[in-house]
Amino acid sequence: MGKLGAWTVRFSDRLSEIGSRIETTLDDLLSEKLLSQEIGRPPQLLNAMRYSSLGGGKRLRPFLFVESAALCGADGQCPGVFRAAAALEMIHCYSLVHDDLPAMDDDDLRRGKPTTHKAFDEATAILAGDGLLTYAFDVMADPATHDDPRIRADLTLGLARASGHGGMAGGQILDLTAEGKALSAEDITTLQAMKTGALIRFGCEGGAVYAGASAEEQTRLKTFGEIIGRAFQLADDLLDVTASEADMGKKTGKDAEQGKATLVGLYGMDESRRRLENLVGDARRVLEPHGERASILIEAAEFIAERTY
Amino acid sequence: MGKLGAWTVRFSDRLSEIGSRIETTLDDLLSEKLLSQEIGRPPQLLNAMRYSSLGGGKRLRPFLFVESAALCGADGQCPGVFRAAAALEMIHCYSLVHDDLPAMDDDDLRRGKPTTHKAFDEATAILAGDGLLTYAFDVMADPATHDDPRIRADLTLGLARASGHGGMAGGQILDLTAEGKALSAEDITTLQAMKTGALIRFGCEGGAVYAGASAEEQTRLKTFGEIIGRAFQLADDLLDVTASEADMGKKTGKDAEQGKATLVGLYGMDESRRRLENLVGDARRVLEPHGERASILIEAAEFIAERTY
Numbered sequence: 271m272g273k274l275g276a277w278t279v280r281f282s283d284r285l286s287e288i289g290s291r292i293e294t295t296l297d298d299l300l301s302e303k304l305l306s307q308e309i310g311r312p313p314q315l316l317n318a319m320r321y322s323s324l325g326g327g328k329r330l331r332p333f334l335f336v337e338s339a340a341l342c343g344a345d346g347q348c349p350g351v352f353r354a355a356a357a358l359e360m361i362h363c364y365s366l367v368h369d370d371l372p373a374m375d376d377d378d379l380r381r382g383k384p385t386t387h388k389a390f391d392e393a394t395a396i397l398a399g400d401g402l403l404t405y406a407f408d409v410m411a412d413p414a415t416h417d418d419p420r421i422r423a424d425l426t427l428g429l430a431r432a433s434g435h436g437g438m439a440g441g442q443i444l445d446l447t448a449e450g451k452a453l454s455a456e457d458i459t460t461l462q463a464m465k466t467g468a469l470i471r472f473g474c475e476g477g478a479v480y481a482g483a484s485a486e487e488q489t490r491l492k493t494f495g496e497i498i499g500r501a502f503q504l505a506d507d508l509l510d511v512t513a514s515e516a517d518m519g520k521k522t523g524k525d526a527e528q529g530k531a532t533l534v535g536l537y538g539m540d541e542s543r544r545r546l547e548n549l550v551g552d553a554r555r556v557l558e559p560h561g562e563r564a565s566i567l568i569e570a571a572e573f574i575a576e577r578t579y
Numbered sequence: 580m581g582k583l584g585a586w587t588v589r590f591s592d593r594l595s596e597i598g599s600r601i602e603t604t605l606d607d608l609l610s611e612k613l614l615s616q617e618i619g620r621p622p623q624l625l626n627a628m629r630y631s632s633l634g635g636g637k638r639l640r641p642f643l644f645v646e647s648a649a650l651c652g653a654d655g656q657c658p659g660v661f662r663a664a665a666a667l668e669m670i671h672c673y674s675l676v677h678d679d680l681p682a683m684d685d686d687d688l689r690r691g692k693p694t695t696h697k698a699f700d701e702a703t704a705i706l707a708g709d710g711l712l713t714y715a716f717d718v719m720a721d722p723a724t725h726d727d728p729r730i731r732a733d734l735t736l737g738l739a740r741a742s743g744h745g746g747m748a749g750g751q752i753l754d755l756t757a758e759g760k761a762l763s764a765e766d767i768t769t770l771q772a773m774k775t776g777a778l779i780r781f782g783c784e785g786g787a788v789y790a791g792a793s794a795e796e797q798t799r800l801k802t803f804g805e806i807i808g809r810a811f812q813l814a815d816d817l818l819d820v821t822a823s824e825a826d827m828g829k830k831t832g833k834d835a836e837q838g839k840a841t842l843v844g845l846y847g848m849d850e851s852r853r854r855l856e857n858l859v860g861d862a863r864r865v866l867e868p869h870g871e872r873a874s875i876l877i878e879a880a881e882f883i884a885e886r887t888y
Contacts, residue, residue, distance in 0.1 A: 307737065307777075308749075310769060315744050315748065396677055407735055407739045411720070411733075426720035428616065431615075431717055436618060440624055
């Protein structure tokens, strides 16, 4: 694979540092402690929500949120920014739980452990997903997340729009109904922009919103997010062809097996890699106005394109 | 059944008037028109979301929302209050779709028509539920719903807390795991307060929040909502024993069949009816400070207790 640039120790350290604070934040949010207006926290649901969200994943979306917020002037250490980023991660986790269900992608393995409906049962998995999805908006709208109610409402709106029928959930139905169909590059691009792109875009744009960034900065981060979302999906499709199940902690080679149209299938491996390099170049250029301060997000773009798991 | 008082033509007219405006609002919100940040509205998902939310139900929760808002001084005709009330109804509709799934209550019939997973398929039903749940928060947080971002954020938070693991979704898992178990009256009351009570309570309390009501008024409407939530469930359990499937448009007699513990099972029919009358009396007393202006909500309490479908 072409040299896309290399991320530094500083990047990997920061990725795991943010990942570990997200873990702590999720653990705390999903503790037994009741919040106002909550009548109970049934352990059989809480445990499934914990199982579905703790102890796994690179926490890439929260990383983008926190770093985008920091780039735009927020305090990248404040608890509120980690709450907002954890809310975003809850949406990602819920989507994995529901996507893995027998009626959807029917997967038994996720991040190297049994999927939620395998570890619990289908009803519990559906409700754990519903619970995480709902809790994401609870956390986002809570005054503990940000002092400014306008920012809380904007974040809630942005997260909902990225996740719902017009974003992630809509992308999932396109994906389910696309199996075995010949899609154009444009169809695939739209599907992927919805299914995975929208939430990655929100990670970047939402961070800027959290920081109270100018409209210009928000647009810049949004564009950056769109580009790296496309890079993420292209890299993912390449990995589905090349990586082993042991590397990925989930089933690979599924795209071809299910007759799923991907850009890699349309362009071939070499052209796909070339396009991936171009996307990383585009991502770099978008953040040029931020100079050296944007280097960690640039490294994130490189990481996304080069990742092997 | 004991005389609980009778609702007037004014009440039935207002119930159907609000129901019809909720229908129009949902129809508009679920049209093909793309909103900002939405990448697409895949028809196969949009149609299932429409099927799951349009053309059915008494729209009781939105009615409570609009009338509570009006009682606390909001303009009960403004489009924003109907948007907020429609968001609440989306949550109710999503919960029906997911509760009806084969892995949950496995129902084929809802409001006299095939359940969403029967009319479409399971994957589509799961995603339609996810889509409605997500869109509810989108609509609630949207500036078109209320000018004041603090109120939008508060409504979002309240709706999420009533719907999630600490409210409705938590109640559903308690319900699923309670089948065949002997529950105490306290257990059943908690289960029902979560599963159905929380959303009815939010209908009343949320209306007060929408209107920017004082803390005292908000508490009063919240208490009223809790009481009529209990009345609703008691009436529902009575109906499950006495009503026919044709009246209800769904399967009845399920509680006994599934060995589901209800208060009616514990108290018997006569004592349950007496308790229902008491709840209506309590509901009346809570709203006494509002005088005649509260009469339509009082009639709603009577309607809830006396309804036969």
